[in-house]
Amino acid sequence: MxxxxxxxxxxxxxxxxxxxxxxxxxxxxxxxxxxxxxxxxxxxxxxxxxxxxxxxxxxxxxxxxxxxxxxxxxxxKKGITYLIDPQTKNPSTIFQSFVRDLAKNTGISLTKIKAPQIQKNKYLTLLTMQFEGIGSINNVRDFLIKAASFEPIVRIDNLNLVSISTDANDANLNISMQVSSLMDKSK
Structure with missing residues (x-):
């Protein structure tokens, strides 16, 4: 329905x-x-x-x-020459002999050399060495002048001078110095 x-x-x-x-x-x-x-x-x-x-x-x-x-x-960059080439020899001995020659040429007699330490950075490799010696203020001046000629490669990080003689005319100094050198990391 x-x-x-x-x-x-x-x-x-x-x-x-x-x-x-x-x-x-x-x-x-x-x-x-x-x-x-x-x-x-x-x-x-x-x-x-x-x-x-x-x-x-x-x-x-x-x-x-x-x-x-x-x-x-x-x-x-291609023209830059490095003081220490890690491929040729041991960088520690090269740097020690360089510092010894530089000290000998400037009249500083080295008494103590600590083993160099290699500090690696992301882009740089730095070789640091501490040494002690005896010399006059003129010897230290000559050392600093010769080290300044290698300035981008060699740098003086720390320098301490202590007088060890009483004679003012011929003052011998106890020299404590920290020197660093830049190494070529790309090789």
Missing amino acids: RKAKEKREAMNPLNSWGLVVLLLCLIWFGGSTTIIDFATKQNRHLSQTLSIVEKQQALLARRQTLETALEKALSE
């Missing part, structure tokens, strides 16, 4: 248009904020991309000068 069709009443046009407008407003308010956020993010990413492109174009414009500076630095 069939039920008789029930008659449904149509919605008031004002109510239906009101619901449609309300639905459209909700969609517009909800969607517009996400669209605005998306647009601002896109603008920010676009400006960041443009600044990166400008930096890369500036680097490309300076490429030739950077390449010439790099070639010049590499040629200067």
Whole structure:
């Protein structure tokens, strides 16, 4: 048995248009904020991309000068000679003999030499040695002048002078010194 069709009443046009407008407003308010956020993010990413492109174009414009500076630095590096080459001999004995010769040529008589210590850094290898000796202030001056001629390679880290004589004209000094040398780590 069939039920008789029930008659449904149509919605008031004002109510239906009101619901449609309300639905459209909700969609517009909800969607517009996400669209605005998306647009601002896109603008920010676009400006960041443009600044990166400008930096890369500036680097490309300076490429030739950077390449010439790099070639010049590499040629200067090839021209550097090291005092101690770890491949040829024991670096400790080379450095000890260098310090002995330097002290002998300047008139300092060495009394005590400590074994050199190798300090390895990420990029550098440094050989450090302490020694004691006896000499005059002129001998120390000559030693420092000769050591200064090897300046990037040899450096005086510590120098202590103690007078051991009473004669002011010929004052002998007890010399305690720490000397370091740069080694070539790339070999």
